[in-house]
Amino acid sequence: MSLLGIDVGTTACKSVAFDLAGRPLAAASREYPLLTPAPGRIELNADVVWEAVQATVREVNAAITDPVVAIAVSTQGEAVTPIGPDGAALAPSQVTFDTRAVAQSDRLAEAIGRERLARITGHLPHPMHTIAKIMWWAEHDPQLTARTWKFLCYGDLVSWRLGGEAAIDESMAARTQAFDVEHGRWSAEILAAAGIEADRLATPVPSGTPLGQVDPRLARELGFSGAPLIVAGGLDQSCGAFGAGVRGAGEAMFAIGTTVCLAPVFARRQERLIGSIYPCFPHVVPGQWITLAGNFTGGSLLRWFRDTLGEPEVSRAAASGQDVYDLLTAAAGDEPSPLLILPHFAGSGAPSNDPHSRGAMVGLTFGTTRGQIVRAVLEGVMFEIALNRECLAQSGVELTGVVAVGGGARSDRWLTIVADVLGIPVRRSSHLEAACWGAARLAGEGAGLLPPGVVGVELRETPSFQPDPERSGYYRDRLAVYRELYGALRPLNAAL
Amino acid sequence: MSLLGIDVGTTACKSVAFDLAGRPLAAASREYPLLTPAPGRIELNADVVWEAVQATVREVNAAITDPVVAIAVSTQGEAVTPIGPDGAALAPSQVTFDTRAVAQSDRLAEAIGRERLARITGHLPHPMHTIAKIMWWAEHDPQLTARTWKFLCYGDLVSWRLGGEAAIDESMAARTQAFDVEHGRWSAEILAAAGIEADRLATPVPSGTPLGQVDPRLARELGFSGAPLIVAGGLDQSCGAFGAGVRGAGEAMFAIGTTVCLAPVFARRQERLIGSIYPCFPHVVPGQWITLAGNFTGGSLLRWFRDTLGEPEVSRAAASGQDVYDLLTAAAGDEPSPLLILPHFAGSGAPSNDPHSRGAMVGLTFGTTRGQIVRAVLEGVMFEIALNRECLAQSGVELTGVVAVGGGARSDRWLTIVADVLGIPVRRSSHLEAACWGAARLAGEGAGLLPPGVVGVELRETPSFQPDPERSGYYRDRLAVYRELYGALRPLNAAL
Helix, strand or coil: CEEEEEEECCCEEEEEEECCCCCEEEEEEEECCCECCCCCCCEECHHHHHHHHHHHHHHHHHHCCCCEEEEEEEECCCCEEEECCCCCECCCEECCCCCCCHHHHHHHHHHHCHHHHHHHHCCCCCCCCHHHHHHHHHHHCHHHHHHCCEEEEHHHHHHHHHCCCCEEEHHHHHCCCCEECCCCEECHHHHHHHCCCHHHCCEEECCCCEEEECCHHHHHHHCCCCCCEEEEEEEHHHHHHHHCCCCCCCEEEEEECCCEEEEEEECCCCHHHCCCCCCCEECCCCCCEECCEECCCCHHHHHHHHHHHCHHHHHHHHHHCCCHHHHHHHHCCCCCCCCEEECCECECCCCCCCCCCCEEEEEECCCCCHHHHHHHHHHHHHHHHHHHHHHHHHCCCCCCEEEEECHHHHCHHHHHHHHHHHCCCEEECCCCCHHHHHHHHHHHHHCCCCCCCCCCCCCCCCCEECCCHHHHHHHHHHHHHHHHHHHHHHHHHHHC | CEEEEEEECCCEEEEEEECCCCCEEEEEEEECCCECCCCCCCEECHHHHHHHHHHHHHHHHHHCCCCEEEEEEEECCCCEEEECCCCCECCCEECCCCCCCHHHHHHHHHHHCHHHHHHHHCCCCCCCCHHHHHHHHHHHCHHHHHHCCEEEEHHHHHHHHHCCCCEEEHHHHHCCCCEECCCCEECHHHHHHHCCCHHHCCEEECCCCEEEECCHHHHHHCCCCCCCEEEEEEEHHHHHHHHCCCCCCCEEEEEECCCEEEEEEECCCCHHHCCCCCCCEECCCCCCEECCEECCCCHHHHHHHHHHHCHHHHHHHHHHCCCHHHHHHHHCCCCCCCCEEECCECECCCCCCCCCCCEEEEEECCCCCHHHHHHHHHHHHHHHHHHHHHHHHHCCCCCCEEEEECHHHHCHHHHHHHHHHHCCCEEECCCCCHHHHHHHHHHHHHCCCCCCCCCCCCCCCCCEECCCHHHHHHHHHHHHHHHHHHHHHHHHHHHC
8 A cells, every 4th residue: 555645846746655654665757847928927738737747647656566545736836727617727827926916916905905814814915826816817818717617726636637526725725815714714705805706716625635536547547556545635835844744833844945945833823923924824734834934046046056157066967976966065165155145036035025136146255166156055045044034033933943855955064054044953854855745644644544643754763953053153143244135235136 | 679578567477579660579478476474465575586587588588589689677566675785685575465564554644644645646645555565674674674775666676686777767666655756756755754765765767767788697698699778667557558559638558457457648647636546647658647547356357257167168268279268258248247246356446445345246047147247247347447437537537548458458349348338449459468568668768769759659550449329328327236336235245
């Protein structure tokens, strides 16, 4: 018996089969292109994504001997696709960073009030949220809207195409900004203001809820033995925090992927976060809550360095068979960089949330080395998270430790910097691809094969990185300088 | 018959023999190490420099058939060496950027007054000047000072070791900050305040003054036929402006070497520059005056890019036999960079003159390319010069065109950027290594073989780069943004 976790991201999907103890048995992934047909429009072709998902499932099924008995989906939030009565996608999906729905988001905020929207949904109004995107279609393409059976997010869409009910878990529902997070149902008030009927959306259910079995014919096509149970999964960051074994009470997931994201988990809704720049919404563990604080950069900045300035490391990696990122982080050395890098290469996320901000490198001298630049990349990404840690603390969220997941968490050097800059212990999750395990574990719960909750999720003791007191003190002083960098350059960036 | 110009720089010397029409016949150069025995101390070993100079002279003599009949030396300013009665160097030379003499410079400024110092010497007080360095020895090593016959700058030292009088030309004398530029003599007032007797210094003479013949035995050792005439040369930037054929009246030399330097030449002393951040002192053309506005960076910034981030271009240059700087400037492309680079990698020169400033790169995005970075290097160096052009204009010095010299002047791309950013025409000098030709030409004048003055100095018509009106307008707007960059980062750089 095995459990399948499917993670549907913005540019790639991944399927991993696990045994009931959480050991990965086989994994497969596929990339797909983001479409940018016009300024501000960022789309996915839902059929291409669905083909990619099926390909990964087939590949995993072909590689395992323990048959999959239950499946759940971890997925990007917000992205939404209009689905016709016959199940076909009627238009490309609008994804998170598609910005066409600014006016709709503003209108909703005006109709309901920013504070009340935040109170109901756990999120301040923003055009990234699903409800604004649906309003955009209703306004700009009434015919398409009329032909639409349901507007589905990627978790609901994949689960439904596999053969389950059209259901959306609460973490994903919260990211639509039409969900009443306290009462666990669509907000009639918001849907009325948006002009959307509830039956145009998937049915909200708690994560871990069984949704039916995989359609038998599709199951055969995908290489399943029998027809596994489909279970409601959740938002990728929430599945990641669950898969990483984050227990709440001051602990947070820290995901180091293309972007970085800090995700503290709580035993109850955090009153002081309501209306703040930080959302607070239902976690995939029923009864728990989660917040997110992230940069728009992270590993992507190292990738930029690799692609733009890293030809020597790329060549050496190709020649030696080493990983190019291992070579880059090795070059970063053990000493703090004399440089500061503002990692706003794609504008800034929390806390400054400034789409016009740009990246910067300051403190350059003729003595500046490549290693110091790479080190400053890692430090800059972490200074940005340290600012978020401070802002969260001002809202009463005190972090006592983080569990690191994602590709970047493989690097001892990066985790040492995380511990030193944040000044708190960092544990490396035993599941670096934690979102798939989080989803698979929800599948196991839904199938009654695993107990609910996070106890016992960790496979084994994993290395822990303690902050070095002296180094942490140094970085605290350094953060005081870093803090001024964004503001100093803001007027310039606006003029650039 | 040929003329020999010797250029004694901070890290290398070069000798070039020319025919009387200015065509180079043979050239040789040698590098020598800058010594940095302690923070703030930057020194040269005068004996090592002298050996290097002799080696270049021997190499040139071995390569030419037209015998050298006259020699003059172009040299770095300020650097000074204590010479004993037997001609030996008694201590390493203090060079320009050696900063040990801050207190001495301050004391001199207090004794004479800043304004009066500027009025007498054409320079505001600064620890780089020779007189402060000599005061430092007098204070910290009275025994060495007592044993010293004369404190010689490199032009005087090399001319004297060749066999000439211990004489210093007026452009070099001005850089000591002990020279009365109006009256063409050491300032008794300054020497008294400094506690230095005039006979401890070389005798000031106009550039082009014959100083004697090369010592016959040394002449044989160096491969001369007979004993050439030694003629007073001048400061390297002044010799460069002369060698480039800068005629004054709004024209300036623009030297693109390790650093960049703008050197306008005037028919009379510029009253409005007195006491400004720009020196104004006797040119090597008697009766003319010159000012200098320079960065501490220039080609050195491209070299930093090459050494730190340019491995791909270095490899391709090695494989193809092309010049690595040609590959780098080719990568810079024709389009203005979306980035801004503050080129203060060694602190800033005029107009901000801030030793604590550092380099910065702003406007970075995930779309930033290597070529955009290289282009921003070239542009940043020129924006800094454009600020100087503005400051000079505010002091009544309007530039109408520049003559480009130095290694960087070989690049059409760089000269196009110079023309577009400064908004004035740029002519490439027919002598890119203009300082050697300027010195050789002074030697020819001193020997009575060439008429005095600059008319007819140019060998041939050279390419001229006109500013593109649209591009110049763009860069004018861009300069307005660049202007804010230094100030925005100043508090941060102080804290870094």
